[in-house]
Amino acid sequence: MLLFIGLGRSDRGDTLHCAGCGALIARADDICRVMDRPPRRTYENPHGLLCPILTLARAEGLCLDDQASTDNTWFAGYAWRPAACGGCGLFLGWAFEAVVGAHPPGFSGLLEERLISRPGDTTSEA
Numbered sequence: 001m002l003l004f005i006g007l008g009r010s011d012r013g014d015t016l017h018c019a020g021c022g023a024l025i026a027r028a029d030d031i032c033r034v035m036d037r038p039p040r041r042t043y044e045n046p047h048g049l050l051c052p053i054l055t056l057a058r059a060e061g062l063c064l065d066d067q068a069s070t071d072n073t074w075f076a077g078y079a080w081r082p083a084a085c086g087g088c089g090l091f092l093g094w095a096f097e098a099v100v101g102a103h104p105p106g107f108s109g110l111l112e113e114r115l116i117s118r119p120g121d122t123t124s125e126a
């Protein structure tokens with residue numbers, strides 16, 4: 001089960017965009033906890049590089065690598081694929097998918113520094 005919580009600086013309705021081209025990637029409402037961890041957390045890759053990511057239940061506009069891998073995964077039971085912006089090709093982070101029926105079946109972990117937050121439109125557009 002996903003618990004949706006917003007970030008302090010983001011209000012519901014805020015949107016997250018690619019820092020390279022401004023394409024819409026996700027909404028603040030999509031920020032979620034995975035495996036009971038905080039949605040904003042820094043992970044270390046095997047090369048010692050620190051990766052501060054946001055976990056998101058949904059993301060759009062991503063171009064995913066063909067190959068999924070479970071090597072050194074940060075989330076046990078999940079394989080990862082590199083994810084780039086479909087608009088400009090900027091590397092944004094990773095898409096994770098369950099390999100053995102873990103729940104949720106998939107989510108994204110995107111680098112915070114590659115995303116820009118824009119305030120949501122408070123006037124009713126829909």
Ligand SMILES: [Zn+2]
Pocket residue numbers: 018019020021022023085086087088089090
């Ligand atoms: Zn982009």
